[in-house]
Amino acid sequence: MKTGMIGLGAMGAGMARNIAQAGHLTAVYNRTAAKAQNLAAELNVMAYSDPAQLAAAVDVILIAVSADSDMLEMVEAIARGAGPGSIVVDLSTVSSTSARQAAQILSEKQVDFLDAPVSGGVEGAKNGTLAIMAGGDSDVLARARPILAAMSRRIVHMGAVGAGQATKAVNQIMAAGINQAVSEALAFGQAQGLPMADVIEVIGGGAAANWFLEQRGLTMTKGSFKPGFKLALHHKDLKICQHMAKSLGMTTPLTDQTVIDYERLMAEGWGNEDISALYRLKRQLK
Numbered sequence: 521m522k523t524g525m526i527g528l529g530a531m532g533a534g535m536a537r538n539i540a541q542a543g544h545l546t547a548v549y550n551r552t553a554a555k556a557q558n559l560a561a562e563l564n565v566m567a568y569s570d571p572a573q574l575a576a577a578v579d580v581i582l583i584a585v586s587a588d589s590d591m592l593e594m595v596e597a598i599a600r601g602a603g604p605g606s607i608v609v610d611l612s613t614v615s616s617t618s619a620r621q622a623a624q625i626l627s628e629k630q631v632d633f634l635d636a637p638v639s640g641g642v643e644g645a646k647n648g649t650l651a652i653m654a655g656g657d658s659d660v661l662a663r664a665r666p667i668l669a670a671m672s673r674r675i676v677h678m679g680a681v682g683a684g685q686a687t688k689a690v691n692q693i694m695a696a697g698i699n700q701a702v703s704e705a706l707a708f709g710q711a712q713g714l715p716m717a718d719v720i721e722v723i724g725g726g727a728a729a730n731w732f733l734e735q736r737g738l739t740m741t742k743g744s745f746k747p748g749f750k751l752a753l754h755h756k757d758l759k760i761c762q763h764m765a766k767s768l769g770m771t772t773p774l775t776d777q778t779v780i781d782y783e784r785l786m787a788e789g790w791g792n793e794d795i796s797a798l799y800r801l802k803r804q805l806k
């Protein structure tokens with residue numbers, strides 16, 4: 521199936537390369553056109569300057585943009601170009617409500633929709649090892665599966681449209697807790713003057729081992745916070761989680777504290793750093 525990718529940021533570029541390698545990618549679009557032109561030249565595919573034109577030229581349209589309004593803006597454009605029977609898969613992290621809104625807009629054009637947020641970081645996008653949590657019709661997922669399989673090692677159907685994003689919210693709350701735990705523990709280790717590479721190596725072989733420690737532990741102790749996953753994007757996700765928790769009558773103290781911490785870091789100008797920049801607060805780095 522001819523596939524087009526919209527959004528060639530930290531995640532989208534890696535995904536696009538893997539779909540190209542599997543022989544499915546035929547078109548790309550990015551708001552900042554130079555990124556699309558460069559990647560199109562590298563992968564020998566077509567760069568479009570209009571998402572509606574891209575949608576008209578492919579069977580499957582993948583989206584990986586920042587936030588809810590960005591995704592819905594792209595869906596509105598896609599709806600102007602996509603033909604009946606084509607499939608739109610949103611890989612961005614947004615709310616379940618926005619996912620259902622996208623599905624509604626597209627259904628008026630007989631275009632199918634899946635919300636399929638991912639986990640696994642830029643490393644997962646680059647290596648084709650993402651976990652995909654999908655919401656939507658199981659037949660539509662079956663049709664899109666060969667494309668998604670090119671960028672992932674685990675695809676789980678979570679239910680109707682919106683269920684993928686609901687699952688991703690669970691992931692984002694957990695990621696906040698892991699960030700708090702890893703950054704606080706490593707700051708504590710560093711304050712004791714321990715050899716941090718050895719601390720990370722030995723802890724990474726025990727019960728406290730985790731992906732974030734392995735991928736971001738050493739860089740954070742060296743004061744390097746290159747994204748990765750931009751702090752402002754995780755903040756956007758946690759605001760969605762807070763909203764969902766409120767409607768469930770739940771409290772989420774860990775999430776609330778992380779939102780406060782991120783807002784402080786964003787006010788200090790660190791929003792485009794990786795989420796491991798939480799270490800700045802733990803070590804009181806400027």
Ligand code: NAP
Pocket residue numbers: 527528529530531532550551552555584585586587589590591593594611612613614638639640641642748749750753754757
């Ligand atoms: P990113 O590097 O900041 O890239 C964002 C992309 O979205 C860029 O291509 C940007 O275009 C495009 N974009 C933003 N607003 C747009 C708009 N209004 N119209 C059209 N395009 C727009 O972000 P990312 O890390 O790739 O994240 C993409 C999505 O994946 C987000 O929802 C994020 O929460 C989610 N996610 C990220 C990670 C991670 O580790 N990074 C992991 C899982 C999920 P320009 O180039 O023109 O700015």
